[in-house]
Amino acid sequence: xxxxxxxxxxxxxxLKYYGQPDPLGLRQLxxxxxxxxxxxxxxxxxxxxxxxxVFIGVLWVLVQxxxxxxxxxxxxxxxxxxxxSQSDATVFWQDASVILLGIxxxxxxxxxxxxxxxxxxxxxxxxxxxxFPRMLLPLSSLLCAxxxxxxxxxxxxxxxxxxxxxxxxxxxxxxxAAVLWLSAFCFGAILWLSSLNAQYRDVGYILPFxxxxxxxxxxxxxxxxxxxxxxSKFWQIVYCANPVASCIGLARxxxxxSPLPPVLGLMLAGLITIVLVVSSLxxxxxxxxxxxxxx
Amino acid sequence: xxxxxxxxxxxxxEDVSKQFRLGTLGEHQRITEAISxxxxxxxxxxASGASQGVxxxxxxxxxxxxxxxGEVVGIIGHNGAGKSTLLxxxxxxxxxxxxxxxxxxxxxxxLEVGTGFHPELTGRENIFLNGAILGMKRSxxxxxxxxxxxxxxxxxxxxxxxxxxxxGMTVRxxxxxxxxxxxxxLIIDEVLSVGDQAFQxxxxxxxxxxxxxxxxxxxxxxxxAAIANICCRAMLLDHGSIxxxxxxxxxxxxxxxxxxxxxxxxxxxxxSAPSSDRVRLHSVSICNAGRQSSSHxxxxxxxxxxxIDYEVLREDTINTVxxxxxxxxxxxxxxxxxxxxxxxxxxxxxxxxxSVGRYRTECELPANFLNDSRYVISLFxxxxxxKPTIRCENVLAFSVLDTxxxxxxxxxxxxxxxxxxxxxxxTVEAPL
Numbered sequence: 001x002x003x004x005x006x007x008x009x010x011x012x013x014x015l016k017y018y019g020q021p022d023p024l025g026l027r028q029l030x031x032x033x034x035x036x037x038x039x040x041x042x043x044x045x046x047x048x049x050x051x052x053x054v055f056i057g058v059l060w061v062l063v064q065x066x067x068x069x070x071x072x073x074x075x076x077x078x079x080x081x082x083x084x085s086q087s088d089a090t091v092f093w094q095d096a097s098v099i100l101l102g103i104x105x106x107x108x109x110x111x112x113x114x115x116x117x118x119x120x121x122x123x124x125x126x127x128x129x130x131x132f133p134r135m136l137l138p139l140s141s142l143l144c145a146x147x148x149x150x151x152x153x154x155x156x157x158x159x160x161x162x163x164x165x166x167x168x169x170x171x172x173x174x175x176x177a178a179v180l181w182l183s184a185f186c187f188g189a190i191l192w193l194s195s196l197n198a199q200y201r202d203v204g205y206i207l208p209f210x211x212x213x214x215x216x217x218x219x220x221x222x223x224x225x226x227x228x229x230x231x232s233k234f235w236q237i238v239y240c241a242n243p244v245a246s247c248i249g250l251a252r253x254x255x256x257x258s259p260l261p262p263v264l265g266l267m268l269a270g271l272i273t274i275v276l277v278v279s280s281l282x283x284x285x286x287x288x289x290x291x292x293x294x295x
Numbered sequence: 296x297x298x299x300x301x302x303x304x305x306x307x308x309e310d311v312s313k314q315f316r317l318g319t320l321g322e323h324q325r326i327t328e329a330i331s332x333x334x335x336x337x338x339x340x341x342a343s344g345a346s347q348g349v350x351x352x353x354x355x356x357x358x359x360x361x362x363x364x365g366e367v368v369g370i371i372g373h374n375g376a377g378k379s380t381l382l383x384x385x386x387x388x389x390x391x392x393x394x395x396x397x398x399x400x401x402x403x404x405x406l407e408v409g410t411g412f413h414p415e416l417t418g419r420e421n422i423f424l425n426g427a428i429l430g431m432k433r434s435x436x437x438x439x440x441x442x443x444x445x446x447x448x449x450x451x452x453x454x455x456x457x458x459x460x461x462x463g464m465t466v467r468x469x470x471x472x473x474x475x476x477x478x479x480x481l482i483i484d485e486v487l488s489v490g491d492q493a494f495q496x497x498x499x500x501x502x503x504x505x506x507x508x509x510x511x512x513x514x515x516x517x518x519x520a521a522i523a524n525i526c527c528r529a530m531l532l533d534h535g536s537i538x539x540x541x542x543x544x545x546x547x548x549x550x551x552x553x554x555x556x557x558x559x560x561x562x563x564x565x566x567s568a569p570s571s572d573r574v575r576l577h578s579v580s581i582c583n584a585g586r587q588s589s590s591h592x593x594x595x596x597x598x599x600x601x602x603i604d605y606e607v608l609r610e611d612t613i614n615t616v617x618x619x620x621x622x623x624x625x626x627x628x629x630x631x632x633x634x635x636x637x638x639x640x641x642x643x644x645x646x647x648x649x650s651v652g653r654y655r656t657e658c659e660l661p662a663n664f665l666n667d668s669r670y671v672i673s674l675f676x677x678x679x680x681x682k683p684t685i686r687c688e689n690v691l692a693f694s695v696l697d698t699x700x701x702x703x704x705x706x707x708x709x710x711x712x713x714x715x716x717x718x719x720x721x722t723v724e725a726p727l
Contacts, residue, residue, distance in 0.1 A: 012304060012397070015397035016398055017307075017397040018395065019390060037433050038427045041424050041427035042424075045420070049413060052415045052416075052456075126410055128383075129410045130410050131386055131388050131404070132430070289390040290390070293315070293389060
């Protein structure tokens with residue numbers, strides 16, 4: 001009977017049906033873009049909540065990388081990797097800027113993964129009560145981490161300028177490309193992690209541990225020159241297949257003039273990032289179908 | 296319904312079914328569980344082993360209907376009939392197992408008031424956040440901001456964090472934001488029936504107003520009076536299927552019929568009985584006072600007795616019994632409990648520690664009090680009145696039969712009034 005009705009009256013046309021096929025998960029990207037205002041609201045909320053009832057407010061964003069840099073510098077001098085008497089102030093500041101840049105980039109990964117993983121689960125009560133593109137929740141965590149990076153960049157730029165690095169086009173685009181690339185990597189990772197965490201809470205427990213390992217597997221607190229000194233060419237490429245390592249290497253090359261990681265490694269890391277992003281989109285789209293049932 | 300034949304379809308539900316899995320499988324909270332069950336399944340041989348011990352449960356089965364623009368449609372059904380699942384599918388929160396749902400225009404779903412309110416944020420910030428979650432654009436919220444604030448009556452608390460609001464204020468603010476979105480299709484759940492009477496009236500008024508503006512509205516409610524008043528069409532959902540799609544009056548009639556036990560008794564066996572950790576219900580029955588056998592039809596000129604049998608499972612249990620009476624439109628008539636100040640007779644067991652065993656509490660409604668109509672009883676048992684641990688809403692229905700006791704002088708219809716008590720009348724000569 002429905003069928004007859006359907007043909008007789010054209011008024012079923014222009015109805016929008018839910019759950020259109022979306023094998024590559026591209027439709028959800030468009031949907032997320034369409035509700036970018038909501039993304040901004042979430043982003044705003046996350047920022048506001050972070051600094052509510054916090055005395056020094058946004059300064060915390062600066063305190064963390066500065067303290068981190070100081071601690072690792074002291075550690076190096078303490079362990080004798082550098083000797084205070086032999087080196088002059090320039091070497092010290094050079095080390096500081098290398099570590100600071102590493103820590104800032106690492107914070108983007110660390111903060112976005114840490115906050116995004118729990119984002120869906122923490123907003124379970126919203127997800128089960130109303131529909132909106134769920135991707136926005138982890139994305140908002142990523143935006144927050146990018147905000148931290150931008151504020152931290154304010155520290156680094158004067159430091160680099162003072163050290164005598166001149167800023168030309170190469171600096172800008174390399175830094176920009178590195179951040180964009182790292183964001184893409186984080187995007188893929190948080191889509192996987194947040195949706196997996198919605199079903200398996202283990203993800204939330206194992207993540208801090210993985211992040212600790214990841215921090216030492218990436219050139220966060222040491223320069224790429226150390227990797228060059230201690231690893232063979234083949235292992236250098238393997239090392240750089242880690243997108244985080246490649247991104248930090250690229251950024252340091254652009255901003256601080258450090259050696260460029262092997263190109264083959266960079267390409268491998270790029271490929272891995274692409275696979276991660278595409279697979280995460282497909283997976284997230286699929287997980288959307290059971291999200292509200294199982295979260 | 297005929298009125299809207301000319302408008303176009305706003306919601307199309309096409310053969311929608313939703314399956315849930317009961318049991319442990321598919322609900323693994325841990326990766327290790329998932330892996331170990333996969334391994335177990337492999338060892339048992341074949342993938343079919345995985346489905347052992349899992350019960351499939353169909354929350355909805357082959358549900359199809361269309362709603363046209365301007366229609367206000369109510370959905371009623373018992374707890375567990377699939378109402379919430381249907382609303383969640385329509386709001387796109389849950390994906391149906393099969394079938395599809397189509398809508399025209401913007402969908403606003405209101406399954407909860409104040410979804411996404413954050414306690415740390417101020418009223419102002421929450422209005423924008425909640426509005427955005429409900430799908431409003433920032434410019435729209437800005438445009439209606441003053442109206443929202445005015446409607447919620449929170450002007451002086453706008454810059455106070457919501458965590459310091461009273462619960463009433465939070466609900467008002469949440470509803471106010473929702474009331475100012477202008478969706479083409481609005482889906483409202485029971486939640487709107489929380490709050491006081493004035494608030495409910497406002498909700499209902501708003502829903503009716505939206506309906507006249509040509510929007511399609513779908514309401515789920517236990518409040519039958521509300522469904523009867525604001526809806527132009529209703530659907531009865533039972534065990535996941537739509538059993539009746541007709542005018543609200545017809546659907547409400549059928550719904551009440553369905554819950555009416557023919558014998559005037561509801562008996563439970565020990566497994567299915569409503570129970571708390573201290574008390575388990577056995578049966579509820581209704582009869583004319585003085586008669587032993589229960590009947591769903593009682594005479595209007597005899598006192599009516601509501602008899603509740605239950606078992607106390609633990610020593611020193613304190614129990615109170617409360618009864619609520621509604622008419623067939625869901626209009627709430629009375630509520631009473633066995634407390635001394637509410638009872639004509641002394642109930643010695645009220646608020647006394649009871650020992651293990653069976654008890655029977657009876658409540659008598661006076662003769663010549665109810666009209667000749669159908670009534671529904673709800674039961675609440677618990678250690679304190681107003682804090683029940685066992686709630687049986689709409690557990691038993693009964694009809695009051697007109698025996699003609701009040702018809703010696705008047706033969707016309709008594710249709711309309713909820714109660715028909717005999718009152719004390721007198722006329723005296725009062726010369727000026």
